[in-house]
């Protein structure tokens with residue numbers, strides 16, 4: 001096993017968010033291998049991505065690795081799992097080079113990590129999803145000890161760094177939300193167009209499922225979740241329908257819920273499915289994403305070296321707002337209020353903002369990866385300690 005799959009005992013024992021299972025790793029690696037992956041014209045996309053041109057030749061699935069079958073098929077196609085968004089922009093802001101160390105908080109399919117590794121940097125990567133880790137570990141094994149990965153929620157990233165003996169990094173990357181693979185994989189239960197169990201947990205070894213929430217939460221709590229996390233204006237109507245239905249029969253599957261929502265909110269020719277916002281809201285609640293994001297943002301500056309950088313990619317306004325506010329707080333030197341006789345120095349001032357406005361995907365990227373359409377990247381640089 002070329003990479004650590006266990007964390008030091010004190011970390012995973014004391015920390016419910018950090019769980020590592022060797023058996024799960026082997027099982028999911030095997031599923032990925034025998035299940036095969038969709039093929040995507042990676043070779044065609046790579047020149048367009050420019051920055052990827054120097055990447056090593058595509059790895060083939062190894063035989064004899066963790067749970068691998070002896071068959072040399074299929075060809076490993078990294079972008080079929082998840083195409084990394086804003087790749088050139090991430091490289092531009094993080095400036096990876098040999099000798100630098102980056103923390104990738106959301107490893108996913110390993111696309112962003114691979115960009116950093118291919119530029120010669122070292123990467124320590126986290127994901128709470130054991131399947132994503134298994135996939136990315138295989139993909140990135142060619143980088144040897146320059147790549148380390150752990151199963152952990154990124155709210156605990158300081159513990160992981162501490163346990164790895166790292167006091168600060170040259171850059172932190174976070175690409176929030178779920179991967180294309182998670183969204184498209186019906187058994188994960190994120191999709192309102194694919195039948196699957198109503199699950200939506202990124203870490204399937206922990207926490208309550210979307211079915212638990214939909215079947216048992218108080219109606220008022222469900223309305224709050226739909227409003228707060230989905231900005232769903234029809235929240236009370238949808239929740240009334242959910243409650244009526246669960247009194248007769250509990251929800252078990254994704255399409256079951258999607259159909260109940262569609263029965264009270266017809267499409268009326270709209271492009272988006274009427275269950276879109278409800279599914280987004282439930283996913284955020286199930287994974288406690290907004291609390292996790294706040295905890296993460298509060299800890300980021302302490303772990304970036306002077307001159308080091310952060311690049312944070314969000315996909316909806318609920319995510320982008322706290323990112324924007326946190327970076328504004330860290331990059332504002334003076335605070336002023338009408339009741340103060342004079343401005344005061346901001347005790348949180350420690351960064352320089354690199355993006356006044358969020359950076360979005362170019363037309364060229366949207367053509368090859370339409371899922372990048374709502375991606376917003378914000379970046380900042382840690383000031384020298386003396387500042």
Ligand SMILES: C[S@@+](CC[C@H](N)C(=O)[O-])C[C@H]1O[C@@H](n2cnc3c(N)ncnc32)[C@H](O)[C@@H]1O
Nearest residue numbers: 084106108109110111112127128129153154175
């Ligand atoms: C958008 S994907 C990242 C894709 C990745 N940048 C790539 O290039 O393939 C987000 C990943 O982050 C993981 N994730 C989301 N929230 C997390 C959290 N709080 N802690 C750890 N991993 C998380 C998800 O499981 C998913 O695999």
